[in-house]
Amino acid sequence: MNNTFLKACRGEKTDYTPIWMMRQAGRYLPEYQKIRGNVTFLELCKTPELCVEVSLQPIDILGMDAAILFSDILILMEAMGAPLEFHDGRGPVFPETIRDQSALDKLIVPNADESVGFVMETIRLLRQELKVPLIGFAGAPFTCATYLIEGGSSKVFWETKKMMFREPQLFHNLMEKITESTIGYMQAQARAGAQALQLFDSWAGILAPCDFKIFALPYVQKIISSLKQFDIPLIYFANNGSTLLDYSVESGADVIGLDWRINIKDAIKHVGNKAVQGNIDPFALLLPEDELRKRIGRLLDDASSAHGHVFNLGHGIHQFTPPDQAKIAVDAVHELSSR
């Protein structure tokens, strides 16, 4: 069993820096595309045997030091009663937006073991196969709320901020319900065998720090505090969140995820005795091999002052990335960090 990832999360010494990549079970791998060619995205998410297969691919093919459950952060929103559609090339759509109390009242706090039992089954099956730790995950409440309010992805998040600024109580009510659902969901993942849990706050970076503190952070704190009992590493990743780092540290997470916009050395100054995860620009995987290795070497040096470093991309791996380039990165991290 390779526990390097878990040790790094805990700030313990490791023989080398562990690496995994956000969205590593994904479209850049031909082996994934093959499976995805036969089913819709949602069918894939709901079929444990297929989820297991695609979750294992990057471990077997690229040698990642951790696996992440194949799923989508919006699966939980569907379980809460929000109809969810995925259209190729268009991203997720929630045709029934949540913009008033009556729409919110229709959402439920689901029993995760029942309504998203396929996720727990995937976790149990994966644990039987894996020789590396398994990461479970959920979307952070603010990010999930934006999808429900906007009805999908957004460029400017007008409706979300309009609700925050004009109807803050309604916004907080929505956040409460998502938070309660997320707690049940992540606790179920931990009971099913997830060995670490990550909260993805993909859209936290659209908030001014003063708004993040009021509208997003308290709910992240509540979730993380509810998970402490499981004694597994908890990771919080606020995308585009460099100016939110001082607050992210207050989330209670053990590991702070970093996007690529900040030099990791500067970020480490903010995170105190927490571990960090990140943060090479995913598109830097396009660099010629010698330059990619040099950049990875510099990043490892810059991260040497961290109390634990999990190498990762600063965002999900892009679908057009050649898998060979991802393999170069994995090998370079292992080789250049060996001590």
Add this chain to the structure above:
Amino acid sequence: MNNTFLKACRGEKTDYTPIWMMRQAGRYLPEYQKIRGNVTFLELCKTPELCVEVSLQPIDILGMDAAILFSDILILMEAMGAPLEFHDGRGPVFPETIRDQSALDKLIVPNADESVGFVMETIRLLRQELKVPLIGFAGAPFTCATYLIEGGSSKVFWETKKMMFREPQLFHNLMEKITESTIGYMQAQARAGAQALQLFDSWAGILAPCDFKIFALPYVQKIISSLKQFDIPLIYFANNGSTLLDYSVESGADVIGLDWRINIKDAIKHVGNKAVQGNIDPFALLLPEDELRKRIGRLLDDASSAHGHVFNLGHGIHQFTPPDQAKIAVDAVHELSSR
């Protein structure tokens, strides 16, 4: 003549904090919509009399302390020989992308007084009308390059980064040509009478600091250094650029523009003796009047340590913003900062 804006840019004492808003001559104003209803966006940009009219509207209606030339950063790209189309609701499109040297060779370095003489005419006409200073502007080279390479707006800028990482020389050649054109363009604006000049780097924030330093900053520095001779305030605004601030300061600009993602007090620690411009979340204009005034008061307090503060939004004013709310903000800034 109200020179409060120019004095704040220079770090001189002012009776109150001046305010203007990015995209203040724009769609949120019914008076703008009326004019825009009769012409296409590009026709509007190329008709000095209409540009003058819409540039004056926010001064007359809302009491802004500076006017900004009505134009678009991509007008210069069209003058360089890249066909440009605007489609309502879709953003700008460059059907002929610049992705190889032969496409780049077809672009020219235009004589701004000839090819975009309508911009200079707008500036001359505006100066005759205005009782507040007039800001000219251009897109920063990196931002302009992304539009030419991607063929328009982008979500992830795959083609841009692919060129940066795979064909850096080609990328630098493109940046050189845009830089040379921008120097000619901004010098012509200064000669025509612009009293301050702003470089908009709308997409700089997609770059890791190490890449910004190599691929974007040197060109900004070159432009700014070519404009020093005019002895007018130069403003550099790198959108989503909180982690680039230490480099932005090295740009040579007199004023550093800030988006809303950072507490202005934290930003000021990075900018030394430069003035700052910003940085309330544009959507915070939706707050109820008392809360909007409170937020503005806090921002003014946080900015009190700055060597000059020009109040602005952290991004362009959104088209659905009620003009009355913008007026509340202008009045609050004037009133709360009076000393």
